[in-house]
Amino acid sequence: MAYPSQVLAAVRAAARAKILPRFGQLASAEVTAKAAFDDLVTIADVEAEAMIREILARAWREARVIGEESVAADPALRDSFGQSGWLVVVDPVDGTWNFSKGLALFGVIAVVAEAGRLDYGLLYDPLRDDWIEARAGGPARFVTAAGQVRVLQTSAERDPSRMQGYVPLVLFEAEAKRAAALAGLGYRRISSMMCSCHEYRMLAQGHVDFVLSGPEPHPWDHAAAVVIVQAAGGVARFLDGGVYDITRRRGVLLLASCEEVWQQVARDYASLA
Numbered sequence: 001m002a003y004p005s006q007v008l009a010a011v012r013a014a015a016r017a018k019i020l021p022r023f024g025q026l027a028s029a030e031v032t033a034k035a036a037f038d039d040l041v042t043i044a045d046v047e048a049e050a051m052i053r054e055i056l057a058r059a060w061r062e063a064r065v066i067g068e069e070s071v072a073a074d075p076a077l078r079d080s081f082g083q084s085g086w087l088v089v090v091d092p093v094d095g096t097w098n099f100s101k102g103l104a105l106f107g108v109i110a111v112v113a114e115a116g117r118l119d120y121g122l123l124y125d126p127l128r129d130d131w132i133e134a135r136a137g138g139p140a141r142f143v144t145a146a147g148q149v150r151v152l153q154t155s156a157e158r159d160p161s162r163m164q165g166y167v168p169l170v171l172f173e174a175e176a177k178r179a180a181a182l183a184g185l186g187y188r189r190i191s192s193m194m195c196s197c198h199e200y201r202m203l204a205q206g207h208v209d210f211v212l213s214g215p216e217p218h219p220w221d222h223a224a225a226v227v228i229v230q231a232a233g234g235v236a237r238f239l240d241g242g243v244y245d246i247t248r249r250r251g252v253l254l255l256a257s258c259e260e261v262w263q264q265v266a267r268d269y270a271s272l273a
């Protein structure tokens with residue numbers, strides 16, 4: 001099936017038409033808050049998601065296309081993620097806070113699932129027009145705008161004092177936030193880009209060793225990375241040991257470069273499970 005090229009084409013078209021022209025050009029009325037004052041949505045998010053859905057409705061009629069902003073408008077859509085048939089889940093602008101502030105650290109995420117089973121993941125950078133993609137089982141590929149391809153492998157680092165990871169503390173409540181901060185003291189560097197797309201791109205390329213996120217593992221943020229990181233040799237499970245499930249609503253998700261690193265990080269952050 002040629003659908004990965006159709007999904008990629010829709011994402012690239014929406015980035016060119018709806019995202020890039022808005023970058024650094026947003027009026028104040030084109031940025032609003034959702035659940036929290038810093039949980040932002042812009043006109044680019046809404047229009048890009050609509051354009052991706054419209055393109056795929058023509059190119060791949062069998063698939064349902066549901067994006068982050070669609071679920072924000074109608075939370076009942078979240079209940080359909082495990083249903084039969086093909087599903088494309090899209091985060092039209094991941095890293096919206098960065099995007100809205102003119103910070104060049106945002107991306108587009110897309111994942112394809114069939115009856116809840118993950119089949120394809122895409123992490124796209126609109127500014128560079130390059131992407132990381134994988135079908136379930138691999139390989140994970142980095143593709144440049146010019147079409148050059150590099151097969152990816154996760155990091156070989158095993159020394160915790162040299163490991164680097166992303167842990168977005170802002171997602172946790174006070175006690176969990178404190179526990180997460182303390183758990184990271186034994187590692188070389190713990191930080192956050194406020195952009196899942198680029199954090200997972202770094203993990204898949206072997207530049208960092210793990211990404212931990214929770215407690216609400218939204219599929220539009222994480223499902224594509226599960227496909228890609230596993231295809232690059234990494235491991236993805238919840239801290240409680242549960243395998244990734246696109247229908248799961250709660251849990252702390254840990255993606256790591258290998259099983260050994262996953263076990264090490266899981267022990268250090270066990271109190272968050």
